[in-house]
Amino acid sequence: MPEVEDAKPVPNAGAPAAEAKPAAVPKVDATKYVGTPAVGTSKAAAAGGVAASGPTNTDVDRRRRRLVWAAVTAFLTAWFIAFFRFFLPRTLFEPNTVFKIGYPSEFALGVDTKFQQKYRIWVDRTPDRLFVIYARCTHLGCTPDWKPSENKFKCPCHGSGYDSEGINFEGPAPRPMDRAKIELAPDGQIIVDTSRLYSWPKGQPSHFNDPGAFLTGV
Numbered sequence: 001m002p003e004v005e006d007a008k009p010v011p012n013a014g015a016p017a018a019e020a021k022p023a024a025v026p027k028v029d030a031t032k033y034v035g036t037p038a039v040g041t042s043k044a045a046a047a048g049g050v051a052a053s054g055p056t057n058t059d060v061d062r063r064r065r066r067l068v069w070a071a072v073t074a075f076l077t078a079w080f081i082a083f084f085r086f087f088l089p090r091t092l093f094e095p096n097t098v099f100k101i102g103y104p105s106e107f108a109l110g111v112d113t114k115f116q117q118k119y120r121i122w123v124d125r126t127p128d129r130l131f132v133i134y135a136r137c138t139h140l141g142c143t144p145d146w147k148p149s150e151n152k153f154k155c156p157c158h159g160s161g162y163d164s165e166g167i168n169f170e171g172p173a174p175r176p177m178d179r180a181k182i183e184l185a186p187d188g189q190i191i192v193d194t195s196r197l198y199s200w201p202k203g204q205p206s207h208f209n210d211p212g213a214f215l216t217g218v
């Protein structure tokens with residue numbers, strides 16, 4: 001007969017397994033995780049663990065970051081504009097001082113004001129010549145008005161009066177208005193140059209009869 005090994009008692013065999021204890025849950029103090037209470041939030045609410053309704057620290061940080069970025073962006077934009085402006089030409093665009101005004105036959109006897117706005121001149125034809133008056137009062141530089149009914153120019157600033165040829169006769173203007181250089185182009189049109197003026201200074205000889213101050217026989 002084979003030896004039968006005695007069954008050895010197994011320690012704790014048959015004993016009920018020890019009850020598993022639930023893992024200890026740390027107590028959480030909710031007030032630690034609530035952001036800084038908003039201004040005006042009652043202490044009682046914060047102390048009682050009620051979530052504050054004001055902005056959290058994260059919100060405040062985000063707003064600060066946005067502000068900083070906005071300031072940096074504005075600064076860089078201004079800097080770039082100034083940088084590129086530096087390379088742009090700073091040219092003063094002034095009206096052309098040499099220009100054509102058409103053919104002599106287009107101007108009748110008397111004063112023609114159609115170029116006053118564009119070139120600040122009047123074209124003046126008398127029985128023996130054609131000339132161009134520069135429309136600037138010789139007192140302080142205002143632009144006089146042509147008064148056809150009175151056959152004179154009247155300065156609106158201080159009342160100087162000039163006859164139909166621009167010769168002063170009343171008010172503070174010290175001398176007649178200047179005349180611009182005038183000549184005929186090869187195509188027959190009149191060329192005016194307002195950078196070359198002929199004047200009649202007070203008490204001195206007139207330059208109104210100088211070559212270039214008028215056209216004749218046109």
Ligand code: FES
Nearest residue numbers: 137139140155158
């Ligand atoms: S500017 Fe013409 S009268 Fe003074």
